[in-house]
Amino acid sequence: MADTFNLQAIRERIDALDTQILALLNERAQCAEQVAHAKLAEDPNATFYRPEREAQILMRMQLLNAGPLRNEQVTHLFREIIASCLALEESMKIAYLGPAGTFTQEATYKHFGMNVGTLPVDSIAQVFREVEAGRVRYGVVPVENSTEGVIAHTLDMFVQSTLQVCGEISLRIHQNLMCVHQDWQTVTKVYAHAQSLGQCRYWLDKHLPHAQRIPVSSNAEAARLVAADTDAVAIGSRQAAPIYGLQIVQDSIEDNPNNTTRFLVIGNQVVAPSGNDRTSLLISTRNQPGSLYHLLKPLAENGVDMTRIESRPSRTTNWEYFFFLDVRGHEQDAPIRNALAMLRANAAVVRVLGSYPIAIV
Numbered sequence: 475m476a477d478t479f480n481l482q483a484i485r486e487r488i489d490a491l492d493t494q495i496l497a498l499l500n501e502r503a504q505c506a507e508q509v510a511h512a513k514l515a516e517d518p519n520a521t522f523y524r525p526e527r528e529a530q531i532l533m534r535m536q537l538l539n540a541g542p543l544r545n546e547q548v549t550h551l552f553r554e555i556i557a558s559c560l561a562l563e564e565s566m567k568i569a570y571l572g573p574a575g576t577f578t579q580e581a582t583y584k585h586f587g588m589n590v591g592t593l594p595v596d597s598i599a600q601v602f603r604e605v606e607a608g609r610v611r612y613g614v615v616p617v618e619n620s621t622e623g624v625i626a627h628t629l630d631m632f633v634q635s636t637l638q639v640c641g642e643i644s645l646r647i648h649q650n651l652m653c654v655h656q657d658w659q660t661v662t663k664v665y666a667h668a669q670s671l672g673q674c675r676y677w678l679d680k681h682l683p684h685a686q687r688i689p690v691s692s693n694a695e696a697a698r699l700v701a702a703d704t705d706a707v708a709i710g711s712r713q714a715a716p717i718y719g720l721q722i723v724q725d726s727i728e729d730n731p732n733n734t735t736r737f738l739v740i741g742n743q744v745v746a747p748s749g750n751d752r753t754s755l756l757i758s759t760r761n762q763p764g765s766l767y768h769l770l771k772p773l774a775e776n777g778v779d780m781t782r783i784e785s786r787p788s789r790t791t792n793w794e795y796f797f798f799l800d801v802r803g804h805e806q807d808a809p810i811r812n813a814l815a816m817l818r819a820n821a822a823v824v825r826v827l828g829s830y831p832i833a834i835v
C-alpha cells in the first residue's frame with residue numbers, strides 16, 4: 475500500500491510503461507510500412523488512406539476501453555497514432571475551408587491528426603477544385619449544423635462535381651467571443667460568419683443587444699478585422715484567438731450546448747463497408763404529381779432508414795428540385811441496392827455521392 479502512493483515508485487512505473495508503449499508504437503508503425511508494401515504489390519495505384527479500417531479500429535478501441543480514460547480521449551489518441559502510421563505510408567495534404575482558425579481546420583485536424591499537411595482555401599468551391607485538379611487528395615467542407623441547418627453551398631457543389639464523399643466528421647462547436655481588450659460590453663459591432671451569428675442569436679440578444687451583427691466570409695476573417703478595430707468583437711473558434719492576437723473574453727456562448735457541425739471528407743475514393751456506414755444520395759425527380767412519394771416509397775419498402783432529406787432548386791428549370799438524402803447503411807447492402815434499383819426506374823437522376831463510416835466522436 476505504501477508503494478502505491480510513493481511518487482518515485484509511480485514515476486518509475488510510468489517510465490517502464492512508456493518504454494513498452496514506445497516499443498509497441500514503433501512495432502505498429504513497422505506494420506503500417508508493411509501494409510503499404512502489401513497494398514502496392516496488389517495495385518500500384520493503391521490508396522493508403524482507408525476510412526473504413528480506421529473507423530473499425532476506433533470502434534473496437536471504444537468497445538475495449540475499460541477506463542479511466544474516456545472514449546473520446548482514447549479515440550483522439552488512436553486517431554493520432556493511426557495518422558502517424560499513415561504518414562509513413564503516404565504524405566497527405568488536405569484542402570479545407572480556411573483561413574487558419576476556422577472550425578473546418580479544427581475538424582480537419584481532429585480527423586486526420588495534428589501533423590497532417592493542409593491547404594487552407596477561401597471557398598467551398600475552391601476545396602472541390604483543389605481535389606478535382608489533383609493538387610490534394612482530399613478536402614474537408616462543412617455540410618450541416620445542428621442549430622442552423624444545412625450549408626446549401628456544399629450540397630450545390632455536388633450537382634456539378636463528380637467527387638465522392640469518403641467520410642464525415644462530427645465536431646462539437648464552442649463559440650467564443652474575442653477582442654483586443656476586456657471591455658467587450660461597450661463595443662458596437664460583432665463580426666462573424668452568418669452561421670456563428672445564428673448559433674449565438676439569443677446570447678447576443680441578451681448580452682450585446684445594441685451591437686450591430688455583421689456577417690463576414692469566415693470567423694477567421696472576423697478575427698482578422700477585429701484585430702484592427704477596438705470597437706468590435708468577433709465570434710469564433712478557440713484556435714483563432716492566438717492566430718489573430720485576440721483574447722477570449724467569453725467562452726461557450728452558443729445557444730445550444732449540443733451545438734455540433736458535420737463536415738464531409740471529399741475525394742475520388744470509393745470506400746468499402748465498415749459495418750456502421752451512411753450513404754449520401756443525390757436524386758432529381760421528374761416534375762410530376764407524387765414525385766416525392768415515388769422517391770420515398772422505395773426506401774420505405776426496403777426498410778432503409780433515412781436520416782436526412784434536403785431539397786435544393788435545380789437552377790436550370792424553375793420549380794425543379796434536387797433532393798439530397800442520407801440513409802443508414804452502405805451502397806453494397808442489399809436493402810440500399812434494391813431501393814436504388816427501384817429509384818432509378820422512376821427518377822431522372824440518382825447518384826450515390828458516397829458510402830462512408832458514420833463519424834466516431
Ligand SMILES: O=C(O)C(=O)C[C@]1(C(=O)O)C=C[C@@H](O)C=C1
Pocket residue numbers: 506509510522523524525527528531555556557559560563
Ligand atoms: O490497415 C491499413 O490499410 C493501413 O494502412 C494501416 C492504418 C493503421 O495505422 O491502422 C493506417 C492508415 C489507414 O487509413 C488505415 C489503417
